[in-house]
Amino acid sequence: MTDFKNYKVPYSISSDYSEKVAYFSMEFAIHQPLKIYSGGLGFLSGSHLRSAYELGQNLIGIGILWKYGYYDQTRHHDQTLKPEWYEKTYSFLEDTGIKFQVTVHDVPVWVKAFYLAPDTFKSAPLFLLSTDLPENDYLSQTITHKLYDSDTAAKIAQCLLLGIGGAKLLDILNFNPDVYHLNEAHGVSAVFHLMRKFGSKKEVQKRLVFTTHTPEEAGNEKHDIHLLNKMSFFNGYSVDEVKKLTGMEGDVFNHSLAALRFARKANGVSELHGKVSRQMWKSYKNIPEITHITNSQNFKYWADKQLYHYMEQDDVALFEDRKQFLKKRAFDIVADQTGKLMNPKVLTIVWARRFASYKRAELITRDIRRFDALMRNSKYPIQIIWAGKPYPLDYNAISVFNQLVHLSKQYSNMAVCTGYELTLSKRLKQASDIWLNNPRVPREASGTSGMTASMNGGVNLSTFDGWICEFAEHGKNSFIVPPSNYASMHVEEQDEYDLNKLYEVLEKEILPLYYDNPEGWRALVQKGMKDVIGFFESNRMAKEYYDLMYKS
Numbered sequence: 001m002t003d004f005k006n007y008k009v010p011y012s013i014s015s016d017y018s019e020k021v022a023y024f025s026m027e028f029a030i031h032q033p034l035k036i037y038s039g040g041l042g043f044l045s046g047s048h049l050r051s052a053y054e055l056g057q058n059l060i061g062i063g064i065l066w067k068y069g070y071y072d073q074t075r076h077h078d079q080t081l082k083p084e085w086y087e088k089t090y091s092f093l094e095d096t097g098i099k100f101q102v103t104v105h106d107v108p109v110w111v112k113a114f115y116l117a118p119d120t121f122k123s124a125p126l127f128l129l130s131t132d133l134p135e136n137d138y139l140s141q142t143i144t145h146k147l148y149d150s151d152t153a154a155k156i157a158q159c160l161l162l163g164i165g166g167a168k169l170l171d172i173l174n175f176n177p178d179v180y181h182l183n184e185a186h187g188v189s190a191v192f193h194l195m196r197k198f199g200s201k202k203e204v205q206k207r208l209v210f211t212t213h214t215p216e217e218a219g220n221e222k223h224d225i226h227l228l229n230k231m232s233f234f235n236g237y238s239v240d241e242v243k244k245l246t247g248m249e250g251d252v253f254n255h256s257l258a259a260l261r262f263a264r265k266a267n268g269v270s271e272l273h274g275k276v277s278r279q280m281w282k283s284y285k286n287i288p289e290i291t292h293i294t295n296s297q298n299f300k301y302w303a304d305k306q307l308y309h310y311m312e313q314d315d316v317a318l319f320e321d322r323k324q325f326l327k328k329r330a331f332d333i334v335a336d337q338t339g340k341l342m343n344p345k346v347l348t349i350v351w352a353r354r355f356a357s358y359k360r361a362e363l364i365t366r367d368i369r370r371f372d373a374l375m376r377n378s379k380y381p382i383q384i385i386w387a388g389k390p391y392p393l394d395y396n397a398i399s400v401f402n403q404l405v406h407l408s409k410q411y412s413n414m415a416v417c418t419g420y421e422l423t424l425s426k427r428l429k430q431a432s433d434i435w436l437n438n439p440r441v442p443r444e445a446s447g448t449s450g451m452t453a454s455m456n457g458g459v460n461l462s463t464f465d466g467w468i469c470e471f472a473e474h475g476k477n478s479f480i481v482p483p484s485n486y487a488s489m490h491v492e493e494q495d496e497y498d499l500n501k502l503y504e505v506l507e508k509e510i511l512p513l514y515y516d517n518p519e520g521w522r523a524l525v526q527k528g529m530k531d532v533i534g535f536f537e538s539n540r541m542a543k544e545y546y547d548l549m550y551k552s
Contacts, residue, residue: 268291
């Protein structure tokens with residue numbers, strides 16, 4: 001049995017990574033059966049914990065056990081999107097026996113801690129908090145029901161639980177981290193527990209680091225400071241005391257700004273995002289320098305090892321056969337879901353990630369005449385697959401998803417899949433010849449899905465944003481929509497420019513190369529596979545966090 005009274009990471013710790021780290025995140029995508037994630041933030045934190053395990057780092061994760069997960073993506077009778085919430089149960093989580101209370105809205109709420117052992121899915125230890133206990137009233141139980149609950153008070157309670165609750169748990173475990181790492185600002189309430197524990201802001205700052213994933217100020221969590229106070233978010237500190245501690249003015253509490261002002265170090269998640277973040281926050285006083293550590297993904301979990309083996313052996317026949325097999329296996333899932341039988345020999349474009357307006361899922365369909373010609377091109381045939389989860393109350397994003405579903409009914413070579421979680425993500429990356437990524441520049445902080453596509457023989461076709469700026473060599477390991485002076489463009493002009501350039505690259509470069517020069521195509525695919533594991537593998541990222549953020 002694990003000793004939870006004096007908890008230690010239960011594997012051999014490398015001397016390079018001896019500092020104790022507690023990594024707070026609202027979501028973790030560790031493995032398909034553990035459905036406590038929504039999208040990129042979870043995929044990133046999952047890979048971070050896998051690499052921490054592989055490197056022998058003294059790091060544990062702190063998260064929340066979401067009873068209903070994010071949501072289950074199903075369909076209405078007409079194939080359009082239908083969000084569903086089902087209770088999840090996990091036999092592989094260990095009940096730590098730890099129960100304690102946090103105060104929410106002046107009421108004590110019971111919290112139980114569950115444990116994902118490292119050997120279960122080969123990840124660093126993960127502790128998950130739940131309020132779904134019979135000791136609590138129903139409202140308190142619902143705090144840990146739905147990830148990113150749409151109700152404002154529920155969302156605040158979730159952030160309070162992650163921050164103050166997570167920090168309290170660490171005291172009970174007697175883990176005593178050298179570093180508290182906030183992965184996004186959801187857990188910033190932890191600082192008000194740490195203030196009580198260490199006695200001063202200076203002592204808290206010695207131990208706190210912060211990673212921001214949001215390139216827009218408007219995208220950072222903000223709430224009314226008096227509402228937060230009523231909900232006990234500040235752990236007994238008055239509004240005036242909080243304003244003095246955080247430097248907030250007015251009645252709006254900016255979670256990210258508070259995290260920055262309590263952190264000794266901060267980082268963005270790509271080189272470009274670091275620049276954007278420094279520009280975004282430059283007018284604010286008393287924040288640390290914002291560096292960058294480019295997000296990455298875990299090779300052992302994501303990459304198809306046989307594809308790499310055949311590439312290293314320079315066995316062209318087996319390499320091509322393996323890619324065809326990977327496509328066929330994924331197409332069986334697509335056919336089962338949609339009735340569309342895809343051809344593994346046809347160039348396959350995949351757009352799959354979280355549905356958000358700036359990611360422009362439907363961009364390629366906006367010129368419907370050009371799209372129709374592309375879909376009916378007999379000389380250079382293509383097939384396109386979409387997948388991804390909109391936020392369940394983001395009706396604009398759901399409308400885009402549904403528009404694509406209705407459009408797909410006109411084409412046998414177009415499909416829209418549901419249930420985009422880790423397993424389907426991996427299969428669709430293996431199915432992709434082209435991984436389409438067209439966010440509106442510069443709004444993608446990192447965007448790691450293209451990394452794992454490259455690890456499975458998919459070629460990125462992307463706007464010049466996020467991690468792509470550090471990876472892409474146009475026509476050599478990927479294809480890029482040539483950037484323009486977007487700052488001088490209206491949104492409509494930017495979208496029209498990107499759409500036209502996207503078609504030009506696709507029609508004039510990608511399709512002829514794929515069909516007329518298979519050797520050239522294979523060379524491009526394999527260069528992408530080699531280049532992505534050089535810098536964009538999460539062991540490098542996990543090492544950089546220790547070197548740049550955790551070590552004093």
